[in-house]
Amino acid sequence: MQYIYEAEIAIAAAKQAASLCESVRHSLEFASVDKPDRSPVTIADFAAQAVICHQLKKAFPEDAIVAEESAALLYKSPAQLAKVTELVQALISDATPEQVTAWIDFGQGKVEERFWTLDPIDGTKGFLRGDQYAIAIALIESGEVKLGVMACPAFKEGCLFVGIRGQGTRRISLKTGESQTIRVSVGNCLAESVETSHGDLDRQRSIAQEIGITSRLPMDSQAKYGAIASGHAALYMRLPWVENPYYRENIWDHAAGAIIVEEAGGRVSDMNGDPLNFSIAAQLIENRGIVASNRAIHEAVLNAIIQTNK
Template identity: 55%
Template structure:
């Protein structure tokens, strides 16, 4: 089947990275350092990027990877580098510090006709709190997302905790336990599903315009309390029918902010292939062909599809 090698490579790499992340989260008080933008980054971020980039470089050596992390700060923090290498060695026993730095920097590629984009831990603050986070990997060709994998080690739907969501363009979205098991095909919630007719939104108040998001949700008849979680696990909630709407609208404090591609790519295809719809707040498709940040898109609207036009109309009237 088309993209089967890409899908299998991505599943294996994200699963391996999720195991590293959980080993760090469960076994350590997460050791965080600060990047130049002051957001926390952990041993797990670097280790997950190293493992995934190593796998992609071996399987698809011509494909650039546009990842979140680089080694600028890590090269100045020898104890953290040693800790990252020790974690990577659990999967790759022969890896050296130099190898690990090289693997991570393989993720410093540029947008191209075909490339991967990676967020090794989306929702680092959630990871540090012991809440939701996601390992998010996607393949883009000619501006269209072809494969997306979301590893959500702390996510629970039903009796399983630790879930993997996988989507291939034209083949639908499936969900399976990270620990292994049968895949389950996902479908977004029907608008008549009153139990799940709700908004899912970020735990972080600075992530979007929460006031406007609630007003728009109310305008389309959503009155239930919001589901709150970190990371692209919010996309998983929409794809799995646990919510019908996720809005990421620019904060009034940063009205010109443009979203990063790795914060959305895997989630977008997971929702779309489950029957949902994703655009910017003006109804335009997200542009994955141009740059690491969306140059021509403002905000992100994620829905079950059925309410999407009504949401866009509410935004125009806001």
């Protein structure tokens, strides 16, 4: 079977990053800083990206990596870099600050025929609050996601989702290592972002009610995709605001989650029903909005979106 070795490497890297992130989250004190776009980033984001990129590049030196973070802020803050290096050294004992920044910046690659995309902590605000977050890694070839690995330490007992194209989706316990195949199910729950700025919340709720979905599951991060894949939710939407029609999603925010839902029997598209196109840039520039579902309700959701466009 294809992509088994890639999955082994990505799973190992995600587990290491999850362990690192949890150690930071359970420490007595840690803080975030704001990036130029005003989104938060922590020492755990940087350290997790360094560890993951290091592992991917060691196993697949020819593969490009497109990741969320860069080391730019760390070059300006030796104290922060020292903290990040210390975290990485807990897993890679001989890591130096110079290596750590280089590993982080492996993630500044470009979209190619074959490349990885990753978000070291998707849902940093949830991570900071002690809620849901995800460590998301995906392999893309010819514009199609072939492998998605997503560690969700706060989901249920703590788990890892693995979706491989044509081979289904598994959920692996981060505590026991127990693995089981999962499938979407008929449900009556909308998974929605905790952050109200992540899409047109009122419109999304109206559409869900239109097709008979009345309960809601607020969650940070791509863990929402895991909720759909494992049958805890039936629908997730991220519809753009009318005031910001040109906004496009980042590929690392959806690639791993998308294949995890699809291989569990669900469907993921943009708001027009088109497949997500990961072959062009770090943003989904050909797609507008996101709809992920248990497949059974997908067409009804798309039709309801069309009606709200009129």
